[in-house]
Amino acid sequence: MGNLKEIRSSIEEQYKKRMDRPRIVVGLGTCGIAAGGNKVMDAINAEVEKLGLDVDVDFTSCIGMCYAEPVVEMGLPGQASVIYGGVYPDNVSKLIESHLVNKTPVTDMAEIQVTGGAAAYEGIPVMEKSPYYEKQVRSVTSRLGRTNPESIEDYIATGGYAGLEKALSMERQEIVDEVKKSGLRGRGGGGFPTGTKWQFVYDAVGDKKYIVCNADEGDPGAFMDRSVLEGDPHAVMEGMMIAGYAIGADEGVIYCRAEYPLAIRRLNLAIEVAEEMGILGENIMGSGFNFRIRIKAGAGAFVCGEETALLNSIEGKRGMPRVRPPFPAHKGLWQKPTCLNNVETFANIPFIVRNGGDWYASMGTEKSKGSKVFCLTGKINNTGLAEVPMGITLREVVFNIAGGISDGKQFKAVQSGGPSGGCLPAEQLDLPIDYDSLISGGAMMGSGGLVVMDETTCMVDVAKFFLNFTQLESCGKCTPCREGTKRLLEILERICEGKGVPEDIDTLERLAKTIKTSALCALGQTAPNPVLTTLRYFRDEYEAHINDKRCPAGLCSALLTYSIVEDKCVGCGVCIKACPVGAIAGEKKSAHTIDASKCVKCGACVPKCKFDAIVQA
């Protein structure tokens, strides 16, 4: 293909025609499929065939409303598209009949509507004004849930590869300058300025340079990169190709974790069709620029998210971090200058090149520009994916977008940055989300996972959970991380079992600071953060565990005691049957008792009691 411009207009025209036909679009990201999206798809196809409807049935990726999955969009010519949540095979026929046959949307199942300039329906929130999306921006995520991720035509029709086209007509240094101007910082968590990194690789001397995309998203509670890879694989590739042209590389590697089979499949497909169309490969769009992309599937090691460990893994070695310097910009993959960025960083690049660095820099705060995609999970009403401008407060994200705490419980903490981050309490809720504010609060941006915790979450248990994770994932190369995380974990386990001693808090703090300053790589240096932040904000919980042998959240089972309230117990005997160790005794119709010496604190009796007579304290 010589020129993309020539075919772009015809692709765009076809796309517009399709948008103006009756259509049903099913959300088939990993989350949609897990919620039963494929079965919904089958039911829709069967129903459309049964009724003999002239309707296009297509699929898309995750729009971000995980709480509403499975999600299905229905649209009629000249009308807004309505996105329905909670669609299952048994309500498909009702939806199709009402929306597509009788042309009346089912308001009580509708989550939002996307107008796109067309007439809106009454009684359904318009996407931009809906509680979930009102405070969001959609730039990196703009195609998610809106286009078919396996169709390069959909990508091109929505402005795809226009950034590459523009870049190929620019001077290479100009592109690097534009990225610098945008103020984009690495979205993988570290927050290093992307333009500066590109300049290093641009300036580095070498006969061969590489582009590497870090898609080894491993933080528990984070799935932004998966959503972007599954929903907009071409955008990541376009970003890599622009980077390749700018710094003078002709080869790119996407290191994707093996736990994301759908992302790998869609990337492979995207590479194949892009090569067929001459957008990827030799002499791209007739410009003389060559670029190849290959995928390297990870083999299950969290530490490979660390850039030098990742490079070792691509080289077929154990994924252990290297000592830096030299940095990958000078000696990276196969000791050649390497530009290594995260998925979301690359996905931002086409937008920056297309719209200019100034446009990007107009979003966000002074030192953190643009937008960031977050994954909202934990004890909230609306779990999902949200793209927000930098500088928005945690409160707005937790209470406006995520809809507050589920089950009417109280907010306790929000965990940002995965195992490297920290837990921020209610008094930090007005902290703006940007790289520097989060670090000042003791947490970090991380890759973008926000896990919200309520009053029933024990913060010592949370710290123990993360240390258990980092301890298992520590590669073992440096002693502070290998031994230090193990010792931290032992102390935390002791505290949760009620065997803590008052000196433990000092020991934890001292050891945490030692690991932070002496570990080799970011995994080790940040591993103590969950301990340090919980000690900083929730010290009273540690003290309660250690001094009073009490878990305030009622979670650490070794510290709980169960008893039966005499007045409430009717003596029905249900709990006696439920107890696996025979610790409950009592005559019929008189109050029962629990023998604390036999009780194993499994809690099996509590939900069985219909009279709420069993209390744990």
Added chain:
Amino acid sequence: MAICKCTGEDVESPQDVQLMELLEHYRDYDGALIPVLQGAQDIYGYLPGEVLNKISQELNIPFSEVFGVVTFYSQFHLKPRGRNIIRVCLGTACHVRGGSKIFEGLKDILGVENGGTTEDLRFTLESVACIGACGLAPVIMINDDTHGRLSTDGLEAILEQYE
């Protein structure tokens, strides 16, 4: 290797032929070891010692290095595995939503511990740190299927779908 049932000789099994094709494909490829190990595990279901030996010889990589890589990554297995792999997510979101109860429930039903395989080789049970479907916590993955919003009551019905 397989033993021929007619003659009792050592012969190449169809899997060995596949392995040779795989090695041929990756022979001049930089960083071939991990993709080869992944491919070999797909062929055999796990990584038997003689296969590692073969890979070491063919790729000209010391056996110690091959073994070092195999034991570093959690994806590689030195023992036979079940036909269906159950991965229970114990990530942050699943943790706060009761993932460990699901894990305990599965251990009870299958009668195996973490990493264990049932005697009939039907299931292998393991825990993972996060499978990235946190919006649907608690979540398990069986082979490539993700099952979300679980409760202990529904587990047996899910397992029945896998032979």
